[in-house]
Amino acid sequence: xxxxxxxxxxxxxxxxxxxxxxxxxxxxxxxxxxxxxxxxxxxxxxxxxxxxxxxxxxxxxxxxxxxxxxxxxxxxxxxxxxxxxxxxxxxxxxxxxxxxxxxxxxxxxxxxxxxxxxxxxxxxxxxxxxxxxxxxxxxxxxxxxxxxxxxxxxxxxxxxxxxxxxxx
Amino acid sequence: xxxxxxxxxxxxxxxxxxxxxxxxxxxxxxxxxxxxxxxxxxxxxxxxxxxxxxxxxxxxxxxxxxxxxxxxxxxxxxxxxxxxxxxxxxxxxxxxxxxxxxxxxxxxxxxxxxxxxxxxxxxxxxxxxxxxxxxxxxxxxxxxxxxxxxxxxxxxxxxxxxxxxxxx
DNA sequence: CGACAATTGTTGTCGTCAACAACAATCTTC
DNA sequence: GAAGATTGTTGTTGACGACAACAATTGTCG
Numbered sequence: 001x002x003x004x005x006x007x008x009x010x011x012x013x014x015x016x017x018x019x020x021x022x023x024x025x026x027x028x029x030x031x032x033x034x035x036x037x038x039x040x041x042x043x044x045x046x047x048x049x050x051x052x053x054x055x056x057x058x059x060x061x062x063x064x065x066x067x068x069x070x071x072x073x074x075x076x077x078x079x080x081x082x083x084x085x086x087x088x089x090x091x092x093x094x095x096x097x098x099x100x101x102x103x104x105x106x107x108x109x110x111x112x113x114x115x116x117x118x119x120x121x122x123x124x125x126x127x128x129x130x131x132x133x134x135x136x137x138x139x140x141x142x143x144x145x146x147x148x149x150x151x152x153x154x155x156x157x158x159x160x161x162x163x164x165x166x167x168x
Numbered sequence: 169x170x171x172x173x174x175x176x177x178x179x180x181x182x183x184x185x186x187x188x189x190x191x192x193x194x195x196x197x198x199x200x201x202x203x204x205x206x207x208x209x210x211x212x213x214x215x216x217x218x219x220x221x222x223x224x225x226x227x228x229x230x231x232x233x234x235x236x237x238x239x240x241x242x243x244x245x246x247x248x249x250x251x252x253x254x255x256x257x258x259x260x261x262x263x264x265x266x267x268x269x270x271x272x273x274x275x276x277x278x279x280x281x282x283x284x285x286x287x288x289x290x291x292x293x294x295x296x297x298x299x300x301x302x303x304x305x306x307x308x309x310x311x312x313x314x315x316x317x318x319x320x321x322x323x324x325x326x327x328x329x330x331x332x333x334x335x336x
Numbered sequence: 337c338g339a340c341a342a343t344t345g346t347t348g349t350c351g352t353c354a355a356c357a358a359c360a361a362t363c364t365t366c
Numbered sequence: 367g368a369a370g371a372t373t374g375t376t377g378t379t380g381a382c383g384a385c386a387a388c389a390a391t392t393g394t395c396g
Binding site: 037038040041042047049050066073074077091141144145153156160161163164165166167168 | 312
Binding site: 065067092093095096118119120121 | 382
């Protein structure tokens, strides 16, 4: 629909130039309305925006964003982790995790417990309230995942997860 | 897939933690993600971050970021578009496009020409300098795309583009 | 043992980006 | 011609990644 919108107000000429032979070597000259189509980053970015928006909307009733969900999930699966460990695992900076945990702690979903072995670090745990809340979040997240399936197809989603498995 | 992921969460599954007496400091690299695997959004987000970082690095010598590149590409392929049309095509807000164009115009890559038919809007064009610059950007972008191929495989990249074709 | 380096959590700044809201100038429509 | 919509612009808010600096603590090594 975006493409048609553009085409509607563009001059009606100059479509794709089919010259250039069959060469695959020079993508640089592949100029046209769809020059961005061949770029993986663009497609991935648009897809990621769509996914996040659906996630935020689907988890909107519980006010949980993707990053918060990932933090809760990791802590729930590995109780006692330090902030550094969680940050490293999720690929976020420990400086940013501080604010995320502040918010989640204010909502009584997680708690920081001073570690005895290393008095610099905090052992992260879900509260009882956090456990039951996370269970609900996961049900909603599963619903969101079904939206993704409905959008790109069940097999495509599975294939995509396989392709990108190395990044998790 | 999501069903198994969700089911796995009901069990606390404290695998290697729980060692209260053992003073073995775990290295935080082998933290179980468990439920996070199986979420398309998480994999896509991590992949998108990787792609953008490689793009920014590969196009670093010319100081062009992904969004700037997409704007230049669309204008180059469709000279005379209005800002509204470009914004709609790229899925960015017109408010944000203003700053992007300010920057690109300062660098003499694009120019805003007051439209004669609609005196509210600007017709966007590449400058001559912008055209030659974009050619170079596209060569570097193609190099970046080869990095993506090297990362996930040529066929996987092609398949991924096919799966996400609807989002471009 | 003690000086020095490294780590952990924290605070702060900077820049990117999406989402809104408001506004003047300019069409569009009735 | 008046009311309403559109276009570009400015501004604000909040999430987010990247850095830098710091105190407290731990680890290392001479």
